Amino acid sequence: MEGLNWPSFLEFLNVLLCVLHATHAQDVMVCGGFVKADVEINFSQVEVKLYTPQGSLKYSTDCAPNNGYYSIPLYDKGDFILKVEPPDGWSFDPAQVELHIDGATDPCSKGADINFQFQGFGIEGQVISKGTTQGPAGIQVFLKKEGAAEVLQSQKTGPDGGYKFTKVLPGNYVVEASHPKWEFEKAKVEVTVGNANTKVVNNIVIAGYDVHGQVLSEGEPIKGVNFVLFSKTIKQKDVNKCDKTPIKGVGVPEGSKQLCFVVSQLDGKFLFPSLPSGSYSLIPYYKGEKIKFDVLPELIDVQVNHGTVNIKEPFQVAGFSVTGRVLEAAQGSGVANAQLSIDGKRLAVTNAEGIYQLENMKTGTYKIKVEANRIYFDDVSMKISPNTPQLPDIIASKFSLCGRVVIDNYPPGLTRPDHRKVSIKGDSTVIGLSTDKEGQFCTKVQPGAHVVKTLVSKEEEEAGLKLTPAERIVKVVDRPVDDVTFTQFRAKISGTVTCLEKCKNIHISLIPIAREDDGMAAKIKEGSKGGTFTLENVLPGKYKANLLNDIWCWKSKVLDVEVTDKDVIGVDFQQTGYVISVTSSHDLKLAYTNQDKKLDYRGTFDDVVKGLNKFCLEKPGLYKLKPESCHRFDKEEYSFDTGKPIPLTLTATSHRIDGSIKTDIRIRDIMLSIKTVNKDGTKEETRGPLRGSKDNIKMDDQFMVGPMFYDWDHWAKTGDTVVFQPSSKHILFYPQKADIVVQGDSCPISVKFDGKEGVFIEGLVREKSGGQDGLGGVMITITPKNNKNVKVSILTFNDGSFEHGPFHGNTEYVVEPSMEGYIFEEVHEMLPYHWFAIKLGKVTVKVVGEKDEPLNGVLLSLSGGDFRSNNLTVENGTMVFSNLHPGQFFLRPIMKEYKFEPASQMIEVREGSDVKINIKGFRVAFSCYGSVTSLNGEPELSILVEAVSLDDCASHQEESKTEADGSYRIRGLQPKCSYKLQLRDDPANQHISRAEPRDKIIKVEDSDLNNVNIIAFRRLNQMDISGNIKTSKEHLSSLKVKLFKEDNPDSPIGIVNLGTSVFFYLPSVTIDKETAYVIRLESTLARSMYEYTLPEVKFYADSSYRHFTFEFNPKRKSLEQELNQGSFLILPLIILVATLAYFRQQLIPLAQQGIQSLQMSVQKGGSTGGNGVGAGGDAGSIDLITRKKQKARKIN
Template identity: 35%
Template sequence: MPIYDKGQYIIKVSPPSGWSFDPEEVSVKIDGETDACSQGKDINFHFKGFAVIGKVVSIGSSSGPEGVTVSLHRGDALIQTTQTSADGSYVFTPLSSGKYTVVAAHPTWTLIKNEVTVEVADENGDAGASIVVGGYSLSGSVITDGQPTSGVNFILHSQDTLAAQPACTPGSPAGYENTLGLPAVCYVVSDATGSFTFGLVSPGVYMLAPYFHSSTTKYEVTPSKLEVVVSHNDLVLQQPFKVEGFSMSGRVTKSPGGEVIAGAKILLDKVRAAVTDENGLYYFENIQSGKHKIKITADKLEFEEMTVNISPKQPVVGDLSPLKYEVCFSVTVEKTASHSGPWTIKITGEGKAAQTLQTDVDGRGCIYLTPGSYSASVKLSQAADEAGMRFGPLEHLFSVTSDPIEELAFSQFLGEISGRISCLEECPTLTVSLQPAQGRSGAPRSVTAKDGTFSITEVVPGSYLLSVQKDDWCWKLKTVPVTVNTQNVEVSLEQVGYQLTLASSHETTLSYTTTTGASGTIVAQKGSTLVCMSGPGMYTLTPVGCHKFGSTQINWNTSSPNLVTLSATKHQLTGAVRATEVAPFTVEVQSGSKTVLGPLNPSPENPHLYVFELWVREGETITLTPGSPTNLYQYEPSSHTLTMPADCVLNTVTFQAERALFIHGKITPSVSGVTITVEGNGKVYTYTSDADGKYVAGPLDNSVQYSVSAEKRGYVMNALSEKGHFEAYKLAEIVVEVKDEDGAPLPGVLLSMSGGKSYRQNSLTENDGTIGFLSLTPGDYFLRPMMKEYMFDPASKMVSVAEGATIMITIRGSRVAYSVYGHTVSLSGEAETDVVVEAVGQGPECDQYQEEAMSDAQGSFRIRGLYPKCQYELRLKKGSGINLHVQRTLPSVRSVHADNKDVRDLKLIVLRPFNQMDVAAKVDTDPQHLSSLVAQLYREDLPDSPIQTIKLGLHPYFMLPSNDC
């Protein structure tokens, strides 16, 4: 290869297609000295091998897709792997001579033939176009208002004859009309996600048409057709199809689930109209999603205007039924009637408000009613009612369900009621009464029944009550309900006995006998009782039971029945005594007088039970006390008191009788008047010894342990070993009596006595002015009386006491000072407690005197010891820790003089210290400065820390919040 110019060159080998050389090119710099050519060296290209060439094609095409994976195998060995180029071609190189297998694969595409065998000898191996792709997917989506739509059909059309049928349903869906002029190849249906896919579509030009409908709805889908070009790859339509409009439908029925209504007029949104067909169906085309108003009109039916929500997913309106149905009435009267139309008809439904309908002058009228049960009646005017106008039937009961009601008729009618009376004896002339039933108007009527038959004519239709005016008879039915509607009525009445009327103060039983020999018993309830006696004649009634009445027998005759009155005078009361042994038990009855029941006899059924009974008047209070002549028993309860009620009292009490405990005791030496106290089980019994010092305690409960003690003033009682026996020792005593200067007893005087063997006692005189110092041992005793405001004579006394002596001492007290009584109250008059008030003497002779007192819970105080010769100032006491809750009193000081008597009813008004204060102020400045000013309050000892801050605002006046003082 001649090179004429120096420079940089690239030398390439250009072999036949598929041949491989190494290297494929060489870069050479020709400088005439150092390069291989200048040095005479060869530049060599080494042949590496031949190639296998081929192409993957699409069905029905000479070209193929890019990106199919192709692998070359020699036997079981994988030699190379490559992917097809833009036209489906592929090359494997370098290869040595031999047989090879070419295998193609793709993750989604279907390969009709995916492998071919080729042999390489002294040239390339040509696999040709043996590998074929069966077709490609064509996919898209459909939406409604942005939401996926399922069930939409997509039909694929093509002018060309296809090499293979795509993966879809051949032909077109039922109901589809092909208006494109192109054959329909197949179709698919969108799924729940709104997606649709055609599979194995061979390359070419197609027309895609949407079709969406159901048995009741037709939808408008855009675009209505779309040209698509399928090349050698899957095709995804980027723009979705859209459901823009659809048809809506519905059905009109007479009632929910009932018969359909044909010919009903449907008005949609007050603009579009339709009429239901023979199946009750209606249709509207090209409807948009959203809310629509539907109004229906039909003959003799009334519908409620409705708003429905329509969408492609819900294009069918539920069955629509009438809200109300027409119901018509007619009212007819006789030509001679005093009144004529129009008439008012009152209609009442269950759970509904009553309605009225006004007919025309001919008595005809209609009204629309909702489904339900109703009653209708003619509502008469006052004039028509007074004129006796009546209509039959009294009311129409009807139900509105699914159809109009043509006519409910009311007509004027007069009927006849006839009947027969069956009597136990020959029927006398009787009066039969007919009166309107409850709720009906009209005057009662009476007729005379002779020989047991009667007839009542000119009865207006309605409900009545028929009865015989014979109250002293018993009837099978005393009152017979009769309804006159459109025909005459026959009735019968039957006597079954004679009515005995009893008026009893208590429930009781009466036995009876008759002149015919019949007998039996009847029960009289408290109050009035009616008894039916089955046969005629004279009855003798005898009360039996636990009540005593004024008469023992009563006669009653059916021919002249009188009221039988029973008034109880006494009631039975029973009780018992239960004992474990036989004894002549009695029961004492204490009331206005005392009586004794017994001795009681034991019950035949129980020999240990002694039953008693007595008759007691109502309201009488009695006390039952069990006993026996021997008085050897104890009873539980010991007595029983009750006030007799207005009825019998059976088994009111059972006394339990047991042998009682008796304690026999004695005081030695014999002392009478000793108080014996027996205690046990929380109960205390007292007894007194007799002249011999003896006593008997009992009867007592034998199940209880008792303690026995003895005492008498001036004695010491020592218990002996034998229970209940005591030894008595008499002691000395001093009895002091204190009287005032008038000789009246002076209670509350403190007497202090000491002496003897370490004896000391302080006691207050009783209300009678006396006090006793008892149980004194022999010796000398010092006695001193004390009471504020009093001086005593003697002021003290020494008393010598001998053994067993009783010394009487009289002391006189003279009053020398007096008290002030008063109250401390608040301004509102409420009591002020714990206020210390003092009275301070005035003048040189009295300024040494000071007395004080504290008010109690009622605000009351008493200051004692004020001398008559002195004038005192009554005031609030001051001092550390005293009256901290009080600021002052009103008045602050009161002058008091106890002039030989107590001063009463003084009042001091107590004022408490203030805890808070308010501050109000005004700022004098130009109004324009007010909005910028603030007022601040400081403590005097903390001038740097304001405790209150307030803005003035628009007004010069301000008030700070309340502050603690």
Template identity: 30%
Template sequence: MISVPHGQSQDVIGCGGFIKSKMDINYKVVRIQLITKDGIPVYTTEAAPINGYYMIPVYERGEYILKIIPPPGWSFVPNQMELNIDGETDPCSLNQDLNFVFKGFGLAGKVISAGSTTGGPSGVKLTLYQNTNKLNETISKSDGTFEFFDVLPGDYTVKATHDHWKFITDVSNVQLSKERWEIEHPIVVRGYTVKTNPSSMITCDDRSLPTDFASPGLENDDFLCRTKTNDKGEYIFQDVPVGIYSVLAYYHTSTMDLNFVPTQKSLTVFHKDFIIQLPFETSTVSFSGRVVKMGKLTDDAPLSNVVITVDQKPCCKSDANGYFLLENIRSNGNIKVKAELDGYIFKDITHAVNLNKMISTNERMLVIAPEKVRVTGTVQISTKLSDTAKKQTIRYYSKVDGQKQNMKKLEVDPNTKYVVYLTPGTYTFSPELTDSDIRSGLHLTPEEIDVQIKSEPIDDINFSQLKAKLNGKIKCIDRCGNDLPQLLLTSLNRRVATKIDLKNQQEHKVSESGNIFEFEQDNMLPGKYILSFSPNEKITYCWKDIQMEIDLSNSNKTVTLEQTGIKLIVAIQTTNDVILNVTLKDEPDQIIGSYPLQNGDTDLCLPKKGVYELVPVSCMKFENSTYIYDSSKAIGSSAIIELIPIEYQVFISMSTPSTAFDDQIQFPIIIRNMMQNNEFTFNLNQKVGNELTGYFWAKNGEHFTLLPQSETWLFEPKQASIIVSSEYCNSNLVKFIARRGLFITGQISPPVSEANVSIYSSLLSDGDLEQSTVELDGKQVYYLSSTLTDQNGEYTFGPLIDTRQYQIKIKKAGHVFSSTSNPYNFLVEKLAEIHVKLLDELNEQPLDGVFILLTSTNNYRQNSLTNKSGQVYFVDLKPGTYYIRPQMREYDFSPSDVHFDIKSGDYTEYVFRAKRTSYSCYGIITSLNNEPENGLIIDAVGLDQCDTLRESAKSDIGGQFRLRALEPGCRYKLIHRVNPLDAQQSDIIQVEPAEKLIEISDADVENIHLYTLKRPTEVDLSVHVNTQTQFLPQLKVKLYKSSNRDLPIQTVTLLNSNFAYLNSLPFDNDSYILKLESPLSTSLYTYILPEVTFTANQTFLFFTFNFEPKLRTYDSETRQGSYLAFIIALLVIAIVFKYDTLLPILQSTYEYVHKTLAPQVITTISTSIPQASTVTTQLTAQTLQQQQTNLTHSSSSSTLSSNSSPSASATSSLLTNTSSLPLTQDPQDIKRRIVRRAD
């Protein structure tokens, strides 16, 4: 589908695609129709008979529905499509196919119940098969019927399934040979299911009665089946025929009995599953329990004679096997069970009687086990110490995975028995000695006792007093000298530390050979110790054990410390692996050892004294290749050798994924030092299988670029960069993959020279990211290069990477190329050409803008518009059968279509003549000021005998519209149709004329002009304030929304003008409040602040506010009282602070004020002022009309309110410009006058 510019500056968009079918159908009987969203047909066409291709020209953008109209019984997917043609993003504008797929016909059947002739069950799944292929699935409806759609003619099998129903007939075969067919043999359901609330499937597991079953009123012959409930108490019976049944609940085992209410239930099954709503409920239960040792449920671990109490009432005792019986227990809830037995502690149990759990699991028996068992022991102390050591502390704690937990203590009198109850587990008991005990020489043995508590009480966890002595030997690698280190003997609890100075040992012995040194240490407190070297000692030698644990708790011990060599420390700061090879200088061929070095210090142990050579092996190069160490010069202190790296290896690897490299092959690599701006060539010389390797040395941080060179190989990547890193220098690796170059050659048959050949790759390496991406045969590929064929029609590409997949595309104007078995060779065929002419049959003049559809049996299609000369040329056409149809609204064509065969190189010309069958109406729609209106829908509705006709058009950006296909001899009325989805049209009230009549004869109707009338969008607002000039600068007019009286949306200060002009309001029918505000003090003035409430529903509103402040006056009593209060307050303050001085003065002042000044101030004329709180009145129509006349505008009646509520005369003063008491003084002047009078 393409969009082609109209010859009259109008774009025509083609919407089209294919009718697809796997079987042969008659495409010409299928219609495709384009209609508007309102159902008005726009264009109807038929598909090409040779391949089902169709195309519809669309002249106006907008929303449409494209639907297919097939013969009855035919099924297509989809049956219609919604389109929003915008000329840019819609499928038609993007030249995408809109395809309709033929699915087939319909197949119907029915599911019935056994023994029933009407109706049927719903919910049966039906599956349609052809041979063994599953085609479709459906579910039977409420009456048992089902239907498969989109079925092609053939032999089919329908199979029924259900998750728990069984069938007498579950398979039916059918042969579909017409457009619609019914399955002759129905599916038959055997029976239905009786169950409780929906549950998982539980089948009937037995068809025999229990031997001890008995139920009054029921005979064994009536028994059908029995089943078991699940863990939710649900049960199910399957395949139950129609009938009346009874269901009974029964449960009895050797360890539990249940009684149920009700004893049985009756039910009726009829054509569907039956769900039993009323459950069976248990009344009482009896069950067994058992007492075992510490939770063991085995026959050899019972506890007998355990007294059992239930809910604080004696119940029973456990027998020899630990069993007991709980009888007549309520079937749900909790019971409290208590057990008692000497030597054990039981935890009180709250047992939840849960029948579901007791029945569905193995927990049918209440098992009771002791929580704790008894542990006893003594602390045995000699008579001499028992008097001073009054009480001893015993610690005990449990061990879990070797960790101490829950440590506790108890105090024990010496030589007396202690008792503690513990839970099963592993415990450690140990005595805790006080400082006074240790000073007195008391030590208890053992230091700790591990106790495994299982199920029996344990006795004799005893502790007693102990002393100890330590003997030791030192084995030297040579004669023992005076460089033996100082030892440290530390108790495990870190409380006692003893130094053993071997150099100052009084009691020591040296063997005859001189390499064994013996020592001893007595008077040791019993316990466990750590023997180690003093931390302040410099260790010159290596020792077999640098520390050992010694247990002197129970006996004396002898220990041996053995030298194993001379200690050497090698220091290096690196994250790389380093191996240090060590040899004796006198024996260079014999390596003493190879030692891996760690970051930091590494301790080496040399076997004997001598001169050693140390050679480090690593990916680093050091200051020295060999280091010398003389052990004789380091006696008495630890020797340290420091290794400092200076360069690092950079590894290069070259591999090939195919065959191995030849022995003679070499790959020179140019290595550029980007920092020093120099380069050198390096040859890989180590060959291992399919890989060549090598390395060079470089300093840390140097930057190199490596470029492998070869005339016959390709490399990935083409070049590589690396920055040398001192950390993990094994990662300084550059890898290349070498591939043999691939050459692609091909040819064209018969030979054609100068054909353009392009090569594309479907794989992309990192080095080719700059290549452009194109679409080829529906796939994204990467364009590599192009060339031209030579005189023999041959071409060559290369060298290329052999791991890629390549595609060749060849083209030349007027030729078509086809592939062969060789993907690089092509067959060529010269293409044909078709010339189409369109003429008006009246005057034989060319007709432009005709939409021409061209398609062929090889799925070629092209759509074009005729140019101004009425012609279209189709070139580069392959041989085959072609179909042409001209399409244009308002015209019929002769012939209507043609299909024909063309051969290679043919030139074919066809002439079509057009007959005008209908006409158009051209017009424009604007606003009253001639601004064009875009997107308005104009309908042409037929009148009289043409009342079934209707056409529609939408105005463009210039306001122009064209109504097409208007029938001659018909009258139409042009009306505006409102589009509710277009928000921009909401301000249009109507279009004038509302109905424009036109009559179609034998020509187009032109120069139709329609006008839009729009709603007003703004309200102009002004206020006039009647007041005296001196108050104007202080007055403000504020505008509020009625919904928010706290926040003004506009504020205008009057300044020197009586008029206030506010910004325009939106014409939104919303309610507003207009207020007048003044800062005059209400203690000096009385005045009313008017306000008005109005609705913004007219284009202009005018209001007049009257503001008439009046000076407030005070009565005599109030003034006299105020002055007296003021004078008394002054007198009180003065008397308090200056009593002696001010009292005579105050007395004389009071007399003067009271007798002389106060009467003069009080004698003022009082004027009464109306007092109120709120006023509400209505502006009369006459007053508003007078205001409109004065200002030549329209106004609206509004509600007026203020902060005071005077009488009718006071209210009237708000709306007039008169005042009973004019004020000439400003507020400050009035204040000054009052103060002067007071003085």
């Protein structure tokens, strides 16, 4: 670049970056937020602490007592844990927050609040067993608000019955326990939570636990065995839900008392539902009606602790006749002389009551078979044991059902069958059988309702064979049924025809529905205004009776007739009028008038629909018909003669649009613009002023009040587009206009407008202090709620008032005042929009050191209500907090290595006040400055350096992470303390094998320590990279070298600007022999002035060291092609410098590294060469190998 002195520019750039870094070094990040609570707590008892991931405390602060605000300064980037540490038992959400401070994306760097929400206090209590001090685990305990059913929390008790609830806010609560089996003497207790953890004084008490057992006989359960409970210590009143009646004849264990007994159930199981914790004795006792059975064991001891007791070994019955009944039906009579067999052996016969007895039985399952006359039984399997001295009843399952079919006159031409099929259908069964030659049938059926049908073939039905009844419903209850009989049937049909005039030649036809038959017909026998007809010998079946006449109207032209088992009469037809056919293009009403005035017959067809319609005229003669519709038709009137009926066709030509405007008051200047657009062009007309309807007008104090309606109509053709737009000087219309496209399929089309008076918004702003004078110049912003993008802004007049409009009345508006240095308080009186203006105050803080010198960089945290602000003092040690609402604020100065007097204070800010605060700072700790570099002087980034205290200052540890230039600063070292300075044993330092020195003892007196430097040696799994450029010296300053992974060229691992040196060193990479790397040479020489190629080389990290040589020989283009570009590059240079200043936090580390690399290159020197690349060192040849991914080591 001609005209630019590069060495001077580089010097200027280096100075600029140093200035930017100096400014940046003073930056302090703040982690802050609120400890929040929905109830009143003492915020000052809550501490917020910042820890390293290893658990070292970096900073601790308490919260502002007025609003719980806290702030913590951060001088280093890295990973931290922010914890809230309240008094024991208090709960917060979250309890801690993990932070990765990167200076850009984390909450602290972005100034976002990190809040901790108070969840509540703790409740502790216990569930105990009655008579003890402990209880069972696993009891479900619920926490509810007093008087409410909703469960807030639920917990299960621990091993001793204890329970805990956390996150409980102050209030009155109920703790309630439940269990599906165990009973409670006291199931719930009340507890009141104040502003501390609460211990529940009253315990929940379990009354007792369930005890289970079983009794068997040869593996079968035994019912009715008594189990008697005894105890030496438990009182009878403490035992529940068992029979406390004394049982005589039972031995009593020594020193015990009989408490109660229970009886085994059908499954042989017995249960004591609720026994308190203690020791018991249990004795079985079983005595039947005539015999007594022995039960073993005779006695067992039972220990009830804090849970259910299951007696594992069942009791056994060691060492019966049974009776039963055979019944016709459940709860029915007994079946006499029924024979019972078991396993093929007849063992018993029932007596007159159906009772039988089985003797000498053993416990087991038996199959019993029962036989009786015309009564049938299913085989029954029964379990017989001492539990079943009375066996279940055996119920009859089926009975005999018999009948016959009688056909006296079988149809000729058919062969009479010897047998006829019969169907018997029950609730879930169908039985098919055949009659014998005499027509009789018989079968067995289950109790219930049965439908009995005789089956007639299709040929027989067509020949007229009908049996009656068609079916018989037979109810079989508890005995056999006989005499179910069916017989044959034929029928006759008769009816009448009634006409308005002579019936003339009218016939009636009878057509069968279900079979193919020509049917039959009959001509009516005519009378004066009607006639009769008869159809005989009609076979059973369904028919349609049709009256053969289409030009008259009939009450019913077709009648359904069904012949079953009797003659049919009353098949009557009646004329109701004369048919008129109308085909219409639209729905409408059609008025008709008979021209014979003597008849005085007229009316309207109200439901003429689009398409073909047929109606009835009740009188004969000539008619005139007129359409009544919002459509206009091709004729205004049509004619029709009942004597010569001709169908009518109606076609619409235009359609009506009805319009209306509604207003609350009378308006005399409403005009209506109507524009019609169609294929013939555009037509416009104006109507008005419109006249309103007076029907709704009332007089109120000599004034007319509405609503008022302004109506009109308009006719348009199909396809017309009609635009209606009303106008007035006094009101607004909703909508402003209406566009109507006439489809022609329906009408009238309705168009409605609402006319509303415009709304004016007015109000007042007054100063709250002093004489409450009006305040002028206040910005009033008026925003519709339904469209926040449309805003109107005005200023108040000198007297504080404002007015603006008109606005649409059907829209809600948000009206807001604003003015620099003021807040506004709404006043709910006088005008709808009325505010007091309150002038804001400010706090000016000055911080000085021990010698009254200004202290800059002190973090001042000011909070109050929802307000909080964290700012650093400037060069003169001051900071001004402006625009503060009146109220109390909490101020805390913060700067590491300093303590302040006062350490914090409450400040009262009044309206418009300027509070002056003076704070003095005292240096109480100091810093250690140094750097960490590699052996060749290359800075090491993100290395953790720590200082661990010794001797009397034990348990004190501070740490720092190196910056891009390798520098570090360990803050907060205590005076008069010795520290061991070393690289921290941490994963962040895992790539470092050792340091020189390994550690160093430093002594802190009353000042900072400087130049405490460390040399770090990387592990041998790193590959070192160097190179040189063969080129003309004048081109070196335009060159830079980039190192990147082949599969990620957009993220360079290292960049070196050559400056004046031909040699360069690149960041080391991890040896893995698989990842491909690329070194590329780049130049800033203008392509318009030079011709050149940029060499690059690909290699693999497969050795400890590689050296590469590049050649760069640009050729200058001819003079005609040169352009003096110096003037064009001045502007980009200025933009570059401005960008560096703006993005200094992001660019400083990268730029410093580039400058250091450039300086190192200058110091090393070198030689020149030609275009191309070469490699040296102990590596092999440079190969093109398939790319494989490797995790990169980031070098900044």
